[in-house]
Amino acid sequence: MSDLPVLPVTFRPSRTRAVLLVAGASIFVVITTVAMLLEQLSPGERASFVFTGALLFGVLVLLARPKVVAAESGVTVVNIASSRHLDWAEILQVNLRPGDPWVFLNLSDGTSLAALGIQPGIAKQHAIDDARTLRALAESRSIHDPDQRQG
Structure with missing residues (x-):
């Protein structure tokens, strides 16, 4: 079969992966930005916002794996x-x-x-x-x- 690809070849849902990674990065940036802009938040509360954004990004990275x-x-x-x-x-x-x-x-x-x-x-x-x-x-x-x- 000459129409077979040369190995190794990787199959992955590229569009889905791109959507998940862009969404994850965007969510992280938005949540982190909001945490930094809200002046009434304590440093611990800001850190929890950033941690939550990072956690959501991590979940989406796993889904893109x-x-x-x-x-x-x-x-x-x-x-x-x-x-x-x-x-x-x-x-x-x-x-x-x-x-x-x-x-x-x-x-x-x-x-x-x-x-x-x-x-x-x-x-x-x-x-x-x-x-x-x-x-x-x-x-x-x-x-x-x-x-x-x-x-």
Whole structure:
């Protein structure tokens, strides 16, 4: 398959990530500015405003973290609070069905892993293209004998 990308390749919801990071930075700046402009606040109260802004920014940074990295050695799925590396042979199927919030990977151990790095939120067609690319990569690198895949 000559249309497959050169590895490593990173899939992430770029528009969603940009929105989250810009919103987080804006919230932090606004809350910090308000804290500094309100003269009746004590230094402790100002610090609590800044801390709250930083906490909100941190939450949005975590929400912007998801990505899927495909490399020769396999796929690394980075979700909000976890990261997992999979060998190519562990991935049996890459699914993004209509209505799914993100890609699901069906694994050889019988479980399914959500891959939040490919999500149709703001850029649906981009997510569909990314899911197709990841599916093609997984199929090109997996074991093609069904009896070996189940073992």
